[in-house]
Amino acid sequence: METGRMEPRDATRPPRVLLVEDDAITQTYLRAVVEALPAQVDPATTRTQALQQAARRRHDLWLIDLTLPDGNGAQLLQELRGHCGDAPPALAHTADRDPAVRGAALAAGFRDVLVKPMSTAELSNALRAALAESMDLPDWDNAAASAALNHNPGNVQALRRLFLDELPEARAEVLRSARSGALATLRARLHRLQASCGRVGARRRGAGVESLRARPDCRDALEHSARAARDLTG
Structure with missing residues (x-):
């Protein structure tokens, strides 16, 4: 993965989210919720594509599926952090309700683990909370x-x-x-x-x-x- 030079955060633009999900229907739903925040979305269906997306531009949030065709979400998170000096927060999403899976994801460094299927409100609240911590917001609007x-x-x-x-x-x-x-x-x-x-x-x-x-x-x-x-x- 070639990191290149990342552009500085532009406070005038909507936040940008890296969305990693290999199921087309789920990705469409997740993308619609993220864009409604509003936020920009860079989709990826594999670990390799996600690394390529992260090399091209800066993201304010990583939204990562724990199970991928060419790896797993915890592995991808470590790789992304290894190549990004100023890593944003990361949310995991999975259909696995096993508490051990959640615990392992949190231990790997994910901010939270969202279990699919999830409500739109639940997803939106988690996204906003994570973005609030990553973005350089002004004190006063x-x-x-x-x-x-x-x-x-x-x-x-x-x-x-x-x-x-x-x-x-x-x-x-x-x-x-x-x-x-x-x-x-x-x-x-x-x-x-x-x-x-x-x-x-x-x-x-x-x-x-x-x-x-x-x-x-x-x-x-x-x-x-x-x-x-x-x-x-x-």
């Missing part, structure tokens, strides 16, 4: 905040000041709930935070909250969410 607050700059600034004043305690409550295993309290706080982030255009903080809502028991998602909050408050 001024256009979104302006639209949410009737294009009144004074309202935007006032609500952002209130949001930032409340953010340290909100972050502390999230950490306490997560570390104590109080998942009901954690989900309730994350639900309120998600709405607040949308109103003030706190885009990266909102992505961190969404990632944690998708996986409330994941330490990586908790750290990603906390880091986004720390960066806003200094």
Whole structure:
């Protein structure tokens, strides 16, 4: 595999996903869900094709079938990481419900394992959460905040000041709930935070909250969410 020179991440374009799936029907379904995010898709049906795709361009997420005609997903993940200095997160998908298969995939470095058939909502949430961790999102989305607050700059600034004043305690409550295993309290706080982030255009903080809502028991998602909050408050 020749790595070549990867282009830098262009924040103006949709994220790009490497989709590895050899079954035509399943690939069509997965591709439709990914493109609806929206995101760009580079499909591959074999391990060899996936390596070629990764050599040509940078991806923000790898979505990999664990069983391939010319190898397996865990092997492919190691090869991709060996050739990509800045490897994105990787999601595995499989029809095998054996817990041992899931455990082996997580041990190999996959962020999560999606079991087919899966609902569109389940797939979309997993994709968004993974992409939120891989993409360099801006702290503030001024256009979104302006639209949410009737294009009144004074309202935007006032609500952002209130949001930032409340953010340290909100972050502390999230950490306490997560570390104590109080998942009901954690989900309730994350639900309120998600709405607040949308109103003030706190885009990266909102992505961190969404990632944690998708996986409330994941330490990586908790750290990603906390880091986004720390960066806003200094």
